[in-house]
Amino acid sequence: xxxxxxxxxxxxxxxxxxxxxxxxxxxxxxxxxxxxxxxxxxxxxxxxxxxxxxxxxxxxxxxxxxxxxxxxxxxxxxxxxxxxxxxxxxxxxxxxxxxxxxxxxxxxxxxxxxxxxxxxxxxxxxxxxxxxxxxxxxxxxxxxxxxxxxxxxxxxxxxxxxxxxxxxxxxxxxxxxxxxxxxxxxxxxxxxxxxxxxxxxxxxxxxxxxxxxxxxxxxxxxxxxxxxxxxxxxxxxxxxxxxxxxxxxxxxxxxxxxxxxxxxxxxxxxxxxxxxxxxxxxxxxx
Amino acid sequence: xxxxxxxxxxxxxxxxxxxxxxxxxxxxxxxxxxxxxxxxxxxxxxxxxxxxxxxxxxxxxxxxxxxxxxxxxxxxxxxxxxxxxxxxxxxxxxxxxxxxxxxxxxxxxxxxxxxxxxxxxxxxxxxxxxxxxxxxxxxxxxxxxxxxxxxxxxxxxxxxxxxxxxxxxxxxxxxxxxxxxxxxxxxxxxxxxxxxxxxxxxxxxxxxxxxxxxxxxxxxxxxxxxxxxxxxxxxxxxxxxxxxxxxxxxxxxxxxxxxxxxxxxxxxxxxxxxxxxxxxxxxx
Numbered sequence: 001x002x003x004x005x006x007x008x009x010x011x012x013x014x015x016x017x018x019x020x021x022x023x024x025x026x027x028x029x030x031x032x033x034x035x036x037x038x039x040x041x042x043x044x045x046x047x048x049x050x051x052x053x054x055x056x057x058x059x060x061x062x063x064x065x066x067x068x069x070x071x072x073x074x075x076x077x078x079x080x081x082x083x084x085x086x087x088x089x090x091x092x093x094x095x096x097x098x099x100x101x102x103x104x105x106x107x108x109x110x111x112x113x114x115x116x117x118x119x120x121x122x123x124x125x126x127x128x129x130x131x132x133x134x135x136x137x138x139x140x141x142x143x144x145x146x147x148x149x150x151x152x153x154x155x156x157x158x159x160x161x162x163x164x165x166x167x168x169x170x171x172x173x174x175x176x177x178x179x180x181x182x183x184x185x186x187x188x189x190x191x192x193x194x195x196x197x198x199x200x201x202x203x204x205x206x207x208x209x210x211x212x213x214x215x216x217x218x219x220x221x222x223x224x225x226x227x228x229x230x231x232x233x234x235x236x237x238x239x240x241x242x243x244x245x246x247x248x249x250x251x252x253x254x255x256x257x258x259x260x261x262x263x264x265x266x267x268x269x270x271x272x273x274x275x276x277x278x279x280x281x282x283x284x285x286x
Numbered sequence: 287x288x289x290x291x292x293x294x295x296x297x298x299x300x301x302x303x304x305x306x307x308x309x310x311x312x313x314x315x316x317x318x319x320x321x322x323x324x325x326x327x328x329x330x331x332x333x334x335x336x337x338x339x340x341x342x343x344x345x346x347x348x349x350x351x352x353x354x355x356x357x358x359x360x361x362x363x364x365x366x367x368x369x370x371x372x373x374x375x376x377x378x379x380x381x382x383x384x385x386x387x388x389x390x391x392x393x394x395x396x397x398x399x400x401x402x403x404x405x406x407x408x409x410x411x412x413x414x415x416x417x418x419x420x421x422x423x424x425x426x427x428x429x430x431x432x433x434x435x436x437x438x439x440x441x442x443x444x445x446x447x448x449x450x451x452x453x454x455x456x457x458x459x460x461x462x463x464x465x466x467x468x469x470x471x472x473x474x475x476x477x478x479x480x481x482x483x484x485x486x487x488x489x490x491x492x493x494x495x496x497x498x499x500x501x502x503x504x505x506x507x508x509x510x511x512x513x514x515x516x517x518x519x520x521x522x523x524x525x526x527x528x529x530x531x532x533x534x535x536x537x538x539x540x541x542x543x544x545x546x547x548x549x550x551x552x553x554x555x556x557x558x559x560x561x562x563x564x565x566x567x568x569x570x
Contacts, residue, residue, distance in 0.1 A: 141506050149501070149502060149506040151502060151506070176505055178494065178501050179495070180493055180494045180502075181491075181492065181493045181494070183493050187494050187498065187499055187502040187503070188506035188507055190488060190493075191481060191484055191485065191488075191499070191507070191513060193484060194481045194483070194484050195477060195480075195481060195507075197480070198477045202473055202476060202477070206467060207466050207467040207469045207472070208437075208466040208467065208473050212464050212466065212473070213473055215435070215462075216464055216473045216474050217473075219433060219434060219435040220433045220437075220474045221474060221477075221478065221510070222510035223509060223510060224508050225508075227477070254538060254539045254540035255540050257540065
């Protein structure tokens with residue numbers, strides 16, 4: 001059982017994981033280089049816990065205790081008690097490598113160093129450390145507090161023991177873990193490629209329009225949302241960047257080749273719900 | 287017989303908007319032929335909606351399903367009074383061609399044929415026959431017969447009249463219609479089989495276990511079921527037929543079939559390494 005968790009990066013992901021862990025009875029050291037971000041994260045956690053009370057299931061007592069378990073930190077060295085440190089910083093390999101090198105120096109030799117990246121090779125991050133067998137990927141889906149799934153990513157160097165400890169940790173957080181070997185897109189982002197990519201091609205070839213394709217997928221396939229509704233919700237820029245990254249990482253695998261329609265939509269600023277229009281108009285934002 | 291010949295003679299030069307006989311429950315015979323599971327679905331569906339249903343399988347399944355409706359009859363002979371025909375073959379396209387040519391020869395010229403155009407475009411199918419105007423493509427894959435929507439693909443030869451008759455027929459079975467362009471894979475099969483192919487590549491590369499792939503997609507993307515269960519439901523033979531047809535039609539590497547999927551489709555079982563990855567996988 002994990003008693004002390006370190007989290008680096010207090011953005012949405014870091015704060016969400018801190019909230020989850022604190023509720024699971026874990027003492028959380030939440031680090032961010034930026035004091036303002038850290039304060040905002042604490043506010044976000046407080047609000048998140050309040051929603052937990054309003055939606056039922058949590059008592060005032062539980063949330064007060066949980067909030068007291070989140071300790072804001074401004075020095076990496078203060079994470080030294082952690083059995084697991086989870087990194088949730090910007091998606092840039094150089095920064096992550098540098099961070100992992102520092103983390104390794106500041107923590108125990110047995111500490112698991114986990115990255116929440118969705119697009120960077122865990123194997124590459126692990127290569128920066130002297131104990132790469134302790135490095136693992138923990139891909140929490142958005143948002144970490146509500147999504148039930150965590151993808152545990154085993155790098156080329158990750159030891160089976162680290163994998164097992166990661167599985168135990170996610171179970172402690174009441175999440176369901178799936179194990180995936182380090183590879184572009186892991187499972188979820190990889191499997192959605194044909195869902196989005198073929199739909200866009202079908203649209204591009206004028207076989208059917210977006211509304212039809214969505215209806216067909218909903219009614220015939222039983223999907224909650226069709227591909228275009230999903231892409232509008234996720235954001236077309238994010239969809240394009242995931243596809244582009246997978247295409248690059250696989251040295252041009254044609255199954256992951258982005259479509260010009262995606263690029264054109266992003267260039268036009270039609271990014272989906274967040275910009276008011278995408279494949280559909282989202283009137284509430286206009 | 288005499289009457290049929292007269293009609294055929296009269297309608298040798300089809301005009302757009304020509305009137306194809308309307309299929310109506312209660313007094314219409316529907317003839318269904320094709321691959322086992324889809325035929326069984328449509329036999330149940332048509333008979334439960336009051337159509338007198340005559341059917342045949344390309345290859346009889348090991349256990350021939352029994353239909354407890356007095357409206358259903360299995361026959362190797364195409365009934366000459368059939369007012370609507372469904373050709374539901376996706377896998378053996380030579381057989382499909384023979385079926386369609388036979389239907390065109392035997393059925394009155396006023397009978398519409400709805401033919402699965404998932405693995406071969408409906409227009410190409412229509413080009414095989416004399417009465418080209420009577421054929422319209424439709425999307426038939428196992429389990430989809432039970433869903434309340436169908437994709438319909440008119441051919442370049444289809445007059446509005448034929449399309450309307452086919453639409454009304456499927457509407458009378460309780461289905462919404464989506465008219466799509468006549469392309470191999472149509473909409474749903476192309477996306478669905480693409481997903482299954484991706485899963486097969488992931489399995490083959492030993493990225494994750496079949497169970498974890500399904501769990502990930504259900505919990506991580508809110509999909510109704512994961513790709514492995516999807517493949518089980520549709521049947522790998524059908525999935526392979528769709529993917530091979532897409533690859534052949536579009537000629538892009540993007541559509542190449544995962545070797546594992548092909549092996550599984552032809553052997554009817556899971557590959558041994560996949561089996562080893564999964565504790566409780568049963569052969570299909």
